[in-house]
Amino acid sequence: MKRFFLFLSICCFAVVLYAQTVKLPIIGISGAHASNGATQVNSTYIRSVLRAGGVPVVLPVNDHPEALKKMIASVDAIIMTGGEDVDPLKYDEEPLPFLETIDPERDVFDIALVKLAVECGIPVLGICRGHQVMNVAFGGTLYQDIHAQIRTDVIKHRQQAPLWYGTHQVQLEKNSVLAKILDKTTVITNSFHHQAVKDVAPGFIVTGRTSDGVVEAMEMKGNPRVFSVQFHPEGPTAHGLDELFPIFTHLMTLARGDTQ
Ligand code: MN
Numbered sequence: 001m002k003r004f005f006l007f008l009s010i011c012c013f014a015v016v017l018y019a020q021t022v023k024l025p026i027i028g029i030s031g032a033h034a035s036n037g038a039t040q041v042n043s044t045y046i047r048s049v050l051r052a053g054g055v056p057v058v059l060p061v062n063d064h065p066e067a068l069k070k071m072i073a074s075v076d077a078i079i080m081t082g083g084e085d086v087d088p089l090k091y092d093e094e095p096l097p098f099l100e101t102i103d104p105e106r107d108v109f110d111i112a113l114v115k116l117a118v119e120c121g122i123p124v125l126g127i128c129r130g131h132q133v134m135n136v137a138f139g140g141t142l143y144q145d146i147h148a149q150i151r152t153d154v155i156k157h158r159q160q161a162p163l164w165y166g167t168h169q170v171q172l173e174k175n176s177v178l179a180k181i182l183d184k185t186t187v188i189t190n191s192f193h194h195q196a197v198k199d200v201a202p203g204f205i206v207t208g209r210t211s212d213g214v215v216e217a218m219e220m221k222g223n224p225r226v227f228s229v230q231f232h233p234e235g236p237t238a239h240g241l242d243e244l245f246p247i248f249t250h251l252m253t254l255a256r257g258d259t260q
Helices: 002-021 043-051 065-073 104-119 129-137 177-182 234-238 245-256
Strands: 026-030 055-059 077-080 124-127 168-172 186-189 204-209 215-220 223-229
Touching (some): 026 043, 026 104, 026 245, 043 055, 043 234, 043 245, 065 104, 077 104, 077 129, 077 245, 104 129, 129 215, 129 223, 168 177, 168 215, 177 223, 177 245, 234 245
Parallel strands (some): 026 055, 026 077, 077 124, 124 223
Antiparallel strands (some): 168 186, 168 204, 204 215
16 A cells, blocks of 8 residues: 555656646637627637647737737747738738728737737747738738739639648748658648738748749748748648648747757
8 A cells, every 4th residue: 555655656746747847838829800709719720739739828809018918928939820801901002802801900919919929039820811911010912812813823722622631732942941840842731712922021931832823831031930821730730630730849849949
């Protein structure tokens, strides 16, 4: 009996030691407004962060500067999530007829959030709208609608297939952070967008394109801890697939501060 309690105390001690040494990074996930006014984040983002060993925290849309600072101070990395179109006035353009739903409050929040995160040196992963709004936040522009504005042939970027399923190829730049972490230069990804990056923000480089030239990935020049993708890696990752999972494990590594 004595031996059993000794064994039990050693186990408890080991668990406490483990929790103290292995840092579980806190990942702030940018929230959106549901149509009924509720704050929402697709559970695929939550599942992907959990699967990669992070602690997901939803950051609700707000315009409170002090709250924003506290939010950034309390997370180790952020994910800018997908969603509505970005208001073209944010990049000095008039709205075209093919522009879809916009959320002005979310635009203000997302732009402030990503700017402050970069200023504070926090790793950032932008996904879909997150990728586009990051480009706008740092001075880039968007195609309001790929089909209306790109005159050359474009491939299908709004797939009618499940979120976890990849439908188009993306060619990655050899030295990009994505090519390194995925260990390949061609990757098959899902695609759920009708807008795309037009003028790339100063300070960013394009790291991935589809065969029609549409920008599918970017990273910050000299700071690859800030990177973005037009596709949705959280779809297949939450579904248990491994191909794009390294994007999330890499974000956890960055968030733990283990590597640059
Ligand atoms: Mn696409």
